[in-house]
Amino acid sequence: MNYHQNFFLKPQNPCTNIIHHLPFTYSFSQAKVHKTNHIQASSSSSPSPYPVYVAHRSYNQDSCRVGRRQTRLFSKEKRRLQRMIPSARETHENTASITKETQELKSLSSYKIEFKTLGDCKLGIGRYPDFEYDAKGGFGTGIGKYDDDLNGKIMVNFDVDKLYVPPLTSGTTKFLGLPLPPFLRIDIVPDMFSGSIDKETGKIDLEFKANFWFSMGTIYKAPPLLVSTMLTSEESQGKLRKGRGKRLEKDGKCKLVGVATVDPIDDTFMNTFLSLPTECLAILNATISLS
Template sequence: MGCKINASTSPILRKLPAIRARVAPKSISFFSSSYARNDGELTSTATTTQFHLSRPNAYKVDFKTLGACKLGISRYPDFEYNAHGGTGSGHGSVASNGNPTGEISVSFDPDTLSIPPLTSVTTKFLGLPLPPFLRIDIVPQLFEGRICQESGKVHLQFKAKFCFSVGSLYRAPPLIVETVLTSEESNGTVRGGRGERLDEEGNCRLVGVASVDPIDDLLMNSFLGLPAECIASLNAVISLSSSSSSSS
């Protein structure tokens, strides 16, 4: 006599949902028992040994910018900005005694940061590409802050020069933009937005509002209405990996 098991209805073989979690310190416990004879009776003693698996103290950090970003200044409508292809690398560290919240300090080398310029290829304004010869280069000077692995919060101090040019005919003095790019909420007097925290793949949206001071260029000050607020909304991927220096 044969028997047949229906896999689709068996609770043992039913596929369980995948469980995904952020990296966190873990501990493994081992239980052991020993036996001893006392006055003819056999007694047992249980002991527990616990090993803690902690995070590394040093990290390698990689940063990539994606498409569907936005940049805006003054009361003008936002620019649609495709920042796909931007890259940067840096390092991260935690306190020597560890950090139960999973927060690490990160710092990127400005020389490794490459952010695509705003051109007719990468940027649209009111649905139309920028004029062919207009170009805005972004030159990072500072990029550092904190990332919390547990919550996915990101706070990164960002400082850069924005250099406007029209072919070889005109080049304005650089605009200095300094803000905190955050996965949380960023608000100024006129501008504001909310980011998105890191997910398991390292995807996030970082938002920052900054005040831009006038420069030594009457044309640019008038055109942009400086002083003014600007806003950046960047889709990005931030990857953390254990650094070899943590074991040295």
């Protein structure tokens, strides 16, 4: 019976010379039986007194080819992943780009507002005919902020310390087609000017509060008349007065109207002359720019 026997080949074994001249690398074992060619350890056909050795051909050309293929596949996949994963420099550049875009969006949500009054305006009080008022030259600046909670309206707040509204004088105002007497003057001192502007629809609602100072030269100066109204691009209507404005156009022009109630003051002459309390009406042509 042929069998495997675990041991190292010794020089005195005659079969060693045969094994050494084989063109492959061989291993010898007794543990497993393999389908291989049996090599008789003798030069004749007669049984050899030495054990029969089974030579196992163990060169791994197929294994090497598979290993090389796997290595190539691994290298290719590694290069693909390296292209997918951004480098530290790319990550830094992307982060900087996102930060810049965020800052640009934040800057776009804030606006600088410029307000200018134009000519062909009107002011009316009580049952008197309207005053023809040329308000050209009035101006003011403010800050607007975009507000998502108010359906995208821009909340506007003007600096009343820098808000200028031209006074009613003989140079700016006419009554019944005639200029006001030179000694008559009404100064307008704003206390509040703020509200909302809908940039998409052009609708404007601005709350306006101001003191109107009536004077006749140095002879007479009445206590201020407090006027509080909502200047709007829509319709404003009271019991005696009403008016309709115009929404903000692409060129920045608009018409703002407001009806307010004027309460009596501590002055008998003014209360009697103006029939206070009563209503007043303001119609202002203006331009509003957002930048």
